[in-house]
Amino acid sequence: MVKLMKSAWGDVFAVIAGILFSLSFSPFDFSFLVFFALAFLKFSLAELSVKRATLRGFLFGLGLFGLGVSWVFVSMVVNEQSGYLLPLLMTLLYCSFWALFPAISAFLYVKNRVNNDLDWFVFASVWMFVEYIRGKWVLGGFPWLQVAYSQLDTPLSGYVPVMGAYGTGLIIAIISALMAESLLKKQYSSRYFFAIITLVSIGVLLQTVQWTTISGKSLTVSLIQGNIAQKDKWAVENRNATLKQYYDDSAAHWQSDLIIWPETAIPAYFEDVKQDYLLPLEQEAVANNADIITSLPYKDKAGNLFNSVLVLGKNRAMYKKIHLLPFGEYLPWQPVSGYLLGLMNVRLGKFSSGEIDQPLLNVAGHYFVTSICYEDAFGEQSIRHVEQAKFLVNVTNDGWFDGSIEPYQHMQIARMRALEAGRYLLRVTNTGVSAIVSEKGKIVNQAPVMQRVTITSDIEPMSGMTPYSRMGDKPTILIISLILLYSFINRYFLKN
Template sequence: MNMPETVFNHNLSAFFKGFYGDLLAPAAGIAMALAFAPFDHAYLAFVALAFIFASWEVLTPARAAFRGFLFGLGLFGFGVSWVFVSVRVYGGADLLSSVLITLLFVSVWSLFPALTGYLTSAIVRRSDHAINSLIPSGIWILVEYIRGNWFLNGFPWLQIAYSQLATPFSGYIPIIGVYGTGFLMALSAGLALQCHHGKRHIVTNLILIAVLFASGALCKNIAWTHSIGESIRVSLLQGNIPQEQKWAPENRDATLRKYRDLTEKHWDSDIIVWPETSIPAYYSEVEESFIEPLEREAVEHNSDIIVSLPMKGDQPHIKYNSILVLGIQRSFYHKNHLLPFGEYLPLQPLSGKILDFLNMRLGHFTPGGDNQTLPIAAGYPFAASICYEDAISSEARTKLPDAAFLVNVTNDAWFGQSIEPFQHLQIARMRALETGRYLLRATNTGVTAIVSPMGGIVKQAIPFETAAISGIIEPMGGLTPYAKTGDTPAISILIALLYLSEIKIRHRGARQRTP
């Protein structure tokens, strides 16, 4: 490395070690959040990753953790700001409590980039530049995996691969899934960052980055699944019922009448989908008066209606958040992956006492179980998910190859006219791309959409308006590579690479200590 390069790297290192780096960390986190819907500045994710990786390369583990936490405050503070809307407007908490709960929520998830920073710094400080792009990339994804699957039942929001639906990296999704794709993204950012270490790195790293982008672009053209039957006409209803009115007893008849009127305009469809809890009453309360007459009409018109409502179990304390298919063959699905602090309370009894103190009341539901029979509509079994379940990739993948399409019903009215519904649709689109299946996504207030097996939007309703959209889908068969293997290969390879990196670092240290 020549003298100008040495001076440049010294100045760069001093910048990232200093106070200005701390000031920029939340801004970099916000830039990362802007890579996701509805902003969709996808390439900002690479810039944000390069910044935080550069910070961790020169900081001590403790300082790297602090810098990661600041980054997380920007990422989650902006990216999940809709939590405040839910707690304040619809949870009924006072202003101070709403601010404190939101801050606590953001701080908890900010601990994950803090952990990533600590681990990265602790390892990178002992390594050489040849593997410095690999280490932070691998640790970032492993920590994302823990956050998305284990901690508090999983919170996969704002995982980096979700930002790449419109870039070449989306071509990797049906092959290696969200975590494998996220690693290749982070690796690209790390390779670009390592170019500053000298000319010998630039050509090699730029070639590797170009190969990653080009390979992803080529993979986008591969059709992993195929049609297995005649086209199906579908209609998705968006009632746009305000959350504060949804469960008021005096509004029930008007809500049911609204959905019934919308349905009657689409009897030419094979499948009509209503949103989550579109029937604001327990099944037992409306079975004779509403459900059975509606089912008879569906049979007369040779249609299947997919509705959603709560159901009581065999015991008083058991309640399900459910999907019900009305038609020639009635079938059910009970939500299995429940939303923490929304449909059940983890960290009991502490969480329950806190909510009691704040005078907040949340739902208490029972998981439906992993071994439910797939519901059937238009003669085909489908993979059903309710609201938050579409953020969990295994919920759809494990229902293949039997499921011919995906159906998600959601009520994002809990978050008002915030950015959450757009983020949620972006996440849901990944499930279509991973499985190679059409996705029918009906929401109460938005965003209702028909999604293609390639993850593209076929048709979308205008958010926050009463709407109905119709389109044609095809039942699909076959399996994508990801559907066959899941996340295990990608995560196993990452662990192996980090293990080999640690071995290399130890051997290098041993050689340096040898006289």
């Protein structure tokens, strides 16, 4: 078997394994495949040179991201004016760039692997180290298709409130590496099997722990999914119809304590609609003892443009998006990226980031943590000030990706934030997936995609702190750093 892995067939299987890795995430949800895919990768690197291992990792990444982020193509042709050839080439380039990270993982692992019983730990630590770098630092962070998200509906989700996405990912990578080790070192297979059973059993036990508690009376919330097509959303001639639609859908649910609209539901600057639309809407909400959370672009006196969330009600306040989306709200790699997107007739805003330490917004007497679109992919941002918050709110516009797998992946990522924080999540999108998620990360109520619909449910305000909310990613990063340091020292002394 090891000889087969050294041949060209091993490279073919690497692409297939990458595809299987991607199939473990929503909307496919074959959660078990992530273990076999990662185990294959470790097994196939057993006797490869550093150069060949790097290629093997890149091919694995091509399979993973070639399927997993194929939706980027949809976003580039949404306006139906850019043709298909250039978006296709850009998509291939985009997928190839992210495929470099599994290649880096393979390179680092083979370069620093140890010939003892801790080799499985080195592989798992290297994989998660590279996931962390990709998810936190590259282009501001791209934490898509990270292993932990595949296990939200398995016993391993019990680790999430304790260790977060990266810590849970480390457990998954360890289990996968132990599976590979059981084939490479069959004399120890019973030992590895026992370790795997132990890790899964701990996850089952952790699932039974209630980390946070109900705090106060339940709230009735209504999430309004407007289903405004992306190509029509910003057309000036459609503005009044859009504003009337959201008003009518809200007026039908004045009995709710809280009504939430999706990201940039209002296709106009704050000052342009303040007097004639927002203030009358707010007065009516207050008269009905309700609060509205809406979203719209905001331009300050200096001309800086912000993607914002606005609370209308007794405690009017605004949150300005902190973590901007690369190639969506700002353009890295200028002027090349701007030139290429211009060729495809893709017009993007030039937004500024809001202050990091903004106060929490308050509705219905409760503070909540706000995130806009892509911000829900970052765990440590979502737990900032969470001790004061009773629930989480995310507003999103995934209309750029209609008909693709991206909205389902994004919903899966958002669920992780609820489980990490031990808080209900109210997630409202323009075209889907809109849902109410419990503090256990389970979907309580979900709207059908690509439909104009409002969903209403009762939620429980929660208080208390999960271990992850208290410590963040620091313990996981410390463990990974110590193992990597050990492997570097081990390699140095072996060479000398």
